[in-house]
Amino acid sequence: MRQEAQPTGGTGSEAVLGGAPAPSARVGMVGAGQLARMTHQAALDYGVALQVLARGEDEPAVAAGAPWVRGEPGCYEDLVALAKGSEVVTFDHEVIPPAHLRRLADAGHVLRPAPETFVVSQDKWVAREVLGPAGFPFPAHGPAWCAEDVTRFGDRHGWPLVLKATRGGYDGRGVRVLEGPAALGAQAAALFPTEDRQRDEGSEGPPWLVEEHLELAAECAVVLARRPSGQMACYPPIGTRQVEGICRELTVPADLPRTVLEEAKGMAKAVAGTIGAAGVMALECFWTRDGRLLVNELALRPHNTGHITMEAAVTSQFHQHLRAVLDWPLGSPALRSPAATVNLIAADDRATVPDRLPLALEDPRVHLHLYGKAPRRGRKIGHLTVLGDDVGEALDRARRAAAVLLGAEVHDPAGAGRRA
């Protein structure tokens, strides 16, 4: 080898001599939360111009510098403003009127997933109506238009039982466990107001689902991506752990029998094909003590459980989502390392994260992702991931770092809470 002439190394980044490049593609995303924020980070790598629909500059994706259209996801004109100049429109959340999306598609805009697919993730009743007859297993369930429907279901399947709002996004209208008829009686008026608010949303389904209460052995999520042309890439199933109703921890590989994991993967791929998914899809599954693998939830966008792919897989779910909605070849979903992710749920309203952050980084293997959200008790302000030779070690380290960052008790399944 001969020493060659070379430019002076001491210039760092080269100056740009005028003119921005043509973007690789233009993608619009409805919503500007943390999923849009991390999608923006990924879009930069591909030269994709991502614009988001946001209510204001404090939203996480806007604060991260994503170009944005000011507007409300409930306003059709705002959706049109986003769709104009976007080759593809995709989603950061589900709280968008399905009728608006159908109208957008009818007007010629490309939505990925398509409205008739996306609604499966927007409405739990539709999900069961579509996927149930196709043979996908759900917990025993029925529609709940009124308190009597719940009582009848309880008489048949026993108590406790679970009520799930069919359409999400109202504060406090999520999932409730009812221990018995007395609990139902106390809440009936609030659950089933005389005025039928559901009508206003243009849905023909019931406001609530009632489901059997399950004794769970474990939960897992299968995250995959599907292109419109049909190619799929499925990540290894991710173990999930809920605490007080919020997904708190992820682990991969998931600690479930291999046969169950294979079954979950197969089920997720079949669901994606059945509904014509486009983009990232997450299928949350229950594995019950009596050995049933059941569908819990479905999301058709990047998903909290997929955050672990950012470091643990070859391709992050955010890069993958862009590739999938643009119908580009998908990245490898292969696992690079066992890993654990802990969601950072703010323990208080004081903005002391900056002070604690360097302490949390004392573990040199912690990967931190903050979402640009002010801490408020119970709010998910970020997540952190640790890779390890085994999941247990990674989870221990991730829990410790999260506790330090939040100034909270270390989560310890054995119950021995310990101040970090």
Added chain:
Amino acid sequence: MRQEAQPTGGTGSEAVLGGAPAPSARVGMVGAGQLARMTHQAALDYGVALQVLARGEDEPAVAAGAPWVRGEPGCYEDLVALAKGSEVVTFDHEVIPPAHLRRLADAGHVLRPAPETFVVSQDKWVAREVLGPAGFPFPAHGPAWCAEDVTRFGDRHGWPLVLKATRGGYDGRGVRVLEGPAALGAQAAALFPTEDRQRDEGSEGPPWLVEEHLELAAECAVVLARRPSGQMACYPPIGTRQVEGICRELTVPADLPRTVLEEAKGMAKAVAGTIGAAGVMALECFWTRDGRLLVNELALRPHNTGHITMEAAVTSQFHQHLRAVLDWPLGSPALRSPAATVNLIAADDRATVPDRLPLALEDPRVHLHLYGKAPRRGRKIGHLTVLGDDVGEALDRARRAAAVLLGAEVHDPAGAGRRA
């Protein structure tokens, strides 16, 4: 495990209920090129508010959404505008008057690295004056104030020889190999104009260095980070390959004898300690056919060779740079996988990257990073990295993807160019 109440999963990113969080820290970066762009991506993960000094909105970091101060790195008032509101000021390039930096520091702003450290990377003559007496090995060299200095050096050390501009950033004023006195004669008037432009820059050193011409066995770069408090984290040395004077390919682990790699790491750490580095530092080394390990170049910022750490190491150099300049605990520099990186040097001026991009992504293990720069022949518009079980396989795949993306000949050391 008991099935628990949980919020409706179908909401995606949560809405932000007003108010942005306090940033984890405020960092100012002089320059807004691709290094600043990728630092911005990393800063988002840590909730660090990074603002950059840029000439306009087309610069890569500004196009990526980094908050910015409009200005010139050569203007003291613009540097002050950046430094105000920044806890720490750091750098994307070296083309900043050292006197301005000294004045900024004197005015109480925190610069990392400090001006007296940074100048070692700004001026190759200063580097040799500082590091030579401390025992660090450079190629034989001397100052070149005029053509006679070069001739005398050639008489003593033989021809060809190498001329290096001591301070960078002028187009065409980089590194030149002079085959003999005739070549010098032809260029002397351009190299040494009567009017001494160097005086204007406030430097007391010579405009050029003259160095022995080396027969190289290999080149490598050692990238490390150092905190002001002294902690260091050193990545495994990275093999580099130059083509036509531009760093074209990186591989890790570097294909050099273990003893040489250990020596290079030790040298880099000693250099960092000697000059009091703060932030990322890259030491580019020559390994000669006659078995000498020599210092080539020094950078005190994230560096092109460090791009391979984004996927190949536990902690990317951009996260690491932020941690280091903020004096936070450093991340692990451990290697996660053998890897190869190919810089994307535009082959032409046509903006056809968007069309070729999906083709380049047909290899599911390609990690692409575009810099938001319009393609122009010879311009570095991005890089891509492939991880593999071994470096050779990763390099083959990376070369192929780069060639597809650029519509260029596949680079093949064996010389058998092949249209992708």
